Amino acid sequence: MVENLYKDYLLVEKNYSLDTVKSYLNDIESFKNFLMNEGLAKDLLDARRERLARNFISYLDNQNFSKKTIARKISGLKHFYQFLVDRNLIDVNIFLTVKTPKIPKKLPHTIDDDAINYLFNSIQKDKPLGFRNYLILDLLYSCGLRASEIVGLEIGDIYLSSGQILVHGKGSKDRYVPIHDKLAETLKHYLSYTRVSLLAKGDDTFQKKLLINYKGTPLTERGLRVILNDIIKQSGETYKIHPHMLRHAFATTLLNHGADLRVVQELLGHTHLKSTQVYTHVSSEVLKEKYKNTHPRMINNEKNK
Structure with a gap:
């Protein structure tokens, strides 16, 4: 089955997490079921007409899937079929x-410094x-x-000793993140x-994971929530x-206090700068202050007062 070939490719060559691979495979299975239930093709390899892809998108739209979900499915299936073409x-x-349907841009929900x-x-x-x-x-708020x-x-x-931690990010991309003294x-x-x-409280006193739960075993993502x-x-x-809100707060706080966008990109482990730019909704007060202290016309006006 081509799905198994693709699964091995995502796990081995792309180094994607199990959750990411599962998401890709679910979208492929969804398209496969659509094709077979509607009698449009006998399998995924038999889908050779572009209108089948457009029919599937119309089907998803009629099923009231969100634009974000539809866009994700298009991206995943586009990647899958390119894999088939390349081979x-x-x-x-x-x-x-x-x-891909246009998705309204939503600013990430964050928490202000006082609430933190x-x-x-x-x-x-x-x-x-x-x-x-x-x-x-x-760790969540100070390291993002x-x-x-x-x-x-x-x-x-x-x-x-060096005041940093090694973070194992998406796609096995490691990065060092500094930690403050406290x-x-x-x-x-x-x-x-x-x-x-x-x-x-547990049986494995040689456990290597940093964070331990109340049972004496490694903390899970569910336990974290x-x-x-x-x-x-x-x-x-x-x-x-949720954890991502604190990641948002980390990025927003750094930018609000003058950090360079590319520095924040590195700290967050973003591959593309575009992913970091969503955090540039700096408060108007900070923007005004920076403008006042850097624009030559503003500086000259202040000196002449």
């Missing part, structure tokens, strides 16, 4: 000329789980980590005391929080 399994990429500080202050650090939760919040990146951290990825001290205490007491929800609940706030 001479089919003559034409039927999705190549399909237009309130969350930090609401965590009780006198108990192991509370101290670990404080560390988690600081994805959920998969923070749960994937190992002890060997922490370099306290976070370094928190990590040092966690590694020396807190993590040891958490590991004692539960922890963030508990932090919100204990703080008395009512809004929902």
Whole structure:
């Protein structure tokens, strides 16, 4: 089956995560079912007419799929059929000329500095789980980590002497992210005391993963979300929080305080600058202040007053 060939390609050659591969394969299966249920083709290789791709998009639209979902499916299927063309399994990429629907640009929901500080202050650090939760919040907010990146951290990825951590990003792209002194001290205490007491609750005291759950086993992405929800609940706030919101807050805070866009790109682990540009919604006050202090006409006017 061509699906299995494509799966191996994504896992081995592209180094995509299992979740990403599963998403690609689900979209392919969805198109395959459409073709066979409608009697338009006997299999994926038999789909050789471009109108079949357009018919599928119309079908998705009628099923009330969002524009974002449809755009993602088009992108995935375009990539799949190009894979088939490159390997001479089919003559034409039927999705190549399909237009992707325009998606309204939405600014990422973020949390301001005051709200972040309130969350930090609401965590009780006198108990192991509370101290670990404080560390988690600081790693997410101060390093801009994805959920998969923070749960994937190992002890060997922490370099306290040089003040940085090694982050294993998407597509096996590693990057070093600096840590501030306070976070370094928190990590040092966690590694020396807190993590040891958490590991004692499990069977594997030689576990390499940095973050340990209440059972003494490695923290999962699901467990991470539960922890963030508990932090919100204990703080008395009512809004929902997820790891990516803290990643947004990390990027926005840096830009609002004058960081270069390309520096933020490197810290976030973005391959393309375009992905980082969504964070350039700097507050009007910051923009006005920068304009006032850098534009020559403004500077001269201030001197002449």
